[in-house]
Amino acid sequence: MTLKLKPLHPLFAAEAGGVDLRKPLDEQVVREIDAAMDRHAVLVFRGQPLEQAEQVALARYFGPLDAGLRKATGAPTRFNYDELIDIGNVALDGSVAERENTKLIGVLANQLWHADSTFQDVPVKYSMLSAVVVTEEGGETQWADLRAAWDALPEKTKRHVEGRTGRHSAFHSRIGLGDDKYTDEQLKRFAPVERPLVHVHPGSGRKVLYPSVHIDRVSGLTVPEGRLLVAELLEHATQPEFVYTHTWRAGDYVMWDNRSTLHRGRRYDLTARRDLRRTTTLERDAVRAVA
Numbered sequence: 001m002t003l004k005l006k007p008l009h010p011l012f013a014a015e016a017g018g019v020d021l022r023k024p025l026d027e028q029v030v031r032e033i034d035a036a037m038d039r040h041a042v043l044v045f046r047g048q049p050l051e052q053a054e055q056v057a058l059a060r061y062f063g064p065l066d067a068g069l070r071k072a073t074g075a076p077t078r079f080n081y082d083e084l085i086d087i088g089n090v091a092l093d094g095s096v097a098e099r100e101n102t103k104l105i106g107v108l109a110n111q112l113w114h115a116d117s118t119f120q121d122v123p124v125k126y127s128m129l130s131a132v133v134v135t136e137e138g139g140e141t142q143w144a145d146l147r148a149a150w151d152a153l154p155e156k157t158k159r160h161v162e163g164r165t166g167r168h169s170a171f172h173s174r175i176g177l178g179d180d181k182y183t184d185e186q187l188k189r190f191a192p193v194e195r196p197l198v199h200v201h202p203g204s205g206r207k208v209l210y211p212s213v214h215i216d217r218v219s220g221l222t223v224p225e226g227r228l229l230v231a232e233l234l235e236h237a238t239q240p241e242f243v244y245t246h247t248w249r250a251g252d253y254v255m256w257d258n259r260s261t262l263h264r265g266r267r268y269d270l271t272a273r274r275d276l277r278r279t280t281t282l283e284r285d286a287v288r289a290v291a
């Protein structure tokens with residue numbers, strides 16, 4: 001066993017060491033990381049500063065890469081690779097983005113509980129964030145363990161939720177934040193997707209409660225009933241006992257499984273420079289719905 005793991009929370013999340021992520025990974029280490037992800041869902045690697053090319057090469061070990069919402073918006077990037085997703089507040093010219101820069105809407109939307117890209121046809125698997133510049137205060141990322149959330153759900157609520165689907169829309173939470181200037185063309189390119197509110201996590205075989213701010217409707221319920229149910233489930237799933245909070249240091253590299261966790265960023269001073277870069281892999285085996 002090359003990978004060294006140290007739990008960071010009673011339920012999930014571990015610090016991982018014993019491997020240099022800038023060097024090519026052998027198959028055995030990739031398998032160990034996959035196994036650790038199935039168990040812990042969030043892995044924190046400290047002291048792994050990555051160049052753009054290193055970050056893209058590293059992510060590719062874990063599946064084909066996704067380019068995120070840029071596919072729909074066509075927004076320009078400051079990176080050399082389309083597969084690097086910008087999670088900071090740095091403008092294209094390298095300065096800290098002005099308050100009114102529309103790029104910040106996406107950054108702010110990340111502060112709502114979600115799993116990445118659940119609104120697209122091909123579901124995603126892991127996301128990986130590399131911290132290049134972090135703020136002195138705020139900007140923590142939190143993850144919630146959705147397997148533990150399912151286990152702890154009252155039986156009556158389990159029965160109410162199981163078998164239902166949520167409609168995930170790329171624009172629902174952004175429109176809710178006042179960002180409503182999308183063209184029909186953009187809206188069409190990311191038509192909403194139905195996903196089960198409960199699924200089985202393939203790697204651990206455990207059931208997962210799967211609410212998100214991206215859900216705008218729930219099957220079999222009226223729009224307000226569905227939105228209230230999602231709010232109730234989010235409140236349940238993100239109770240402190242299910243949540244791990246990560247305080248960033250430059251050089252941190254954090255991987256998480258979007259099929260078994262939710263996450264959100266915390267508020268920070270938008271005039272302070274923050275440069276975090278994400279890669280996300282696509283799911284090869286579709287998530288199995290619970291009948």
Ligand SMILES: [Fe+2]
Binds near residue numbers: 114115116263
């Ligand atoms: Fe995210």
